[in-house]
Amino acid sequence: MRSRYSAYTLQLDDYLLATWHPSTRPTIPFHHEPGLRWLGLQVLSHEQTDTDHAQVEFVARSKLGGRAHRLRERSRFVREGGRWLYLDAISA
Numbered sequence: 001m002r003s004r005y006s007a008y009t010l011q012l013d014d015y016l017l018a019t020w021h022p023s024t025r026p027t028i029p030f031h032h033e034p035g036l037r038w039l040g041l042q043v044l045s046h047e048q049t050d051t052d053h054a055q056v057e058f059v060a061r062s063k064l065g066g067r068a069h070r071l072r073e074r075s076r077f078v079r080e081g082g083r084w085l086y087l088d089a090i091s092a
Helices: 002-010 013-018
Strands: 037-050 053-064 067-080 083-090
Touching: 002 013, 002 037, 002 053
Parallel strands: none
Antiparallel strands: 037 053, 053 067, 067 083
């Protein structure tokens, strides 16, 4: 989770796509909002539901145009070939 947050802050699209499960991976290029500043990540909880599935709830803070924003999400991950891949998000 932390590495994907860092990739968003650095706009490392190749890394984001490489860590995204093929069944839910976007096919269109990422849009990075000009002027968006990421301010921090707080992991609220982590739950490994079995050996190959986990969920991470987090809050990511950002600022755009002088306004603060918070993204709260529960992300689902699946392990394939020894690598954890982002699957999707469910309501937090």
